[in-house]
Amino acid sequence: MQVIEANSGIKIEPCVATVGFFDGVHIGHRFLMEELKKIASTQHLKSVVVTFDQHPRKVLNADFQPKLLTTLDERLFQIGSTGVDACVVLNFTREMSLLSARDFLKEVLHDQLNVQTLLVGHDHRFGHNREDGLSEYIRYGEEFGIKVIEAQRFATEDMPHISSSVIRRALLDGDVETANRLLMYEYSFEGKVVNGFKVGHKIGFPTANLIPLSEEKLIPGVGVYAVRARCNEKRFKAMMDIGYRPTFGDDNKLTIEVHIIDFNEDIYKKNIRIDFIRRLRNEIKFDTVEELIEQLYRDREEVLAMNF
Secondary structure, three states: OEEEEOOOOOOOOOEEEEEOOOOOOOHHHHHHHHHHHHHHHHOOOEEEEEEEOOOHHHHHOOOOOOOEOOOHHHHHHHHHOOOOOEEEEEOOOHHHHOOOHHHHHHHHHHOOOOEEEEEEOOOOOOOHHHOOOHHHHHHHHHHHOOEEEEOOOOOEOOEOOOOHHHHHHHHHOOOHHHHHHHHOOOOEEEEEEEOOOOHHHHOOOOOEEEEEOOOOEOOOOOEEEEEEEEEOOEEEEEEEEEEOOHHHOOOOOOEEEEEEOOOOOOOOOOEEEEEEEEEEEOOOOOOOHHHHHHHHHHHHHHHHHOOO
16 A cells, blocks of 8 residues: 655545544444445546544644554554555644635645545544535535545444444453454554563562553553563563552552563563453452462463463
């Protein structure tokens, strides 16, 4: 997939495009992009996804702290995995946020990006204050020679509404299996190994204390998880605790610790990626450290029995 920055000066061939932030590039987004490819193939044009470098709400509200499913690089990777021809990354600015839908269609999609057909996601709205809808988009498109088509609605039998917000709620609830099913890949984040409390070494379960590389990336809810750790170009089964270490009576600072099973390499200050597989249990305050150790052995056996 070709990645194009809108201000790069690259001339874009006539194309069929769809526009959105596409956080997570989930199953609904992929359904839309499959439809985009089919239309583009029928019209013998390039299929192009138009997205933004940052969350529009972050530009509109300086206090907004996004909790995203994907960084920009992750989003581009997942968009590329759909097989579309190109992705245009727009620099979302306050000036752009003030464009009406009509002006966005003309100045950006028509004049800059050479869009011939625009596929609009079901119920998706764009333009200043999201004031217009499909009928207006169709009318504006006719002015500039852009054919506007509404995409089909996507849903499953058990999930009538699929969105990035639904996936965020699932992750915050610790339901990574539902999140992974809707994403069609394992939810992950990358973190840097930093100094921790070193208690794990003393009880036979050494852990790497992680600081996420992206402050905007959503971290799943408190609990103990079966995860895959990717470091030094290798993959390992691991167990992760996201929580407040209640057995040791520490302060209320959230910590993210991972115990990589059968692993003894020095990874201090290195970056590792964590893929979430399943939530094992709640974080529990044990009466004694011995009870915690017994539970950790049970957790490890459960992870080792999993096929991933």
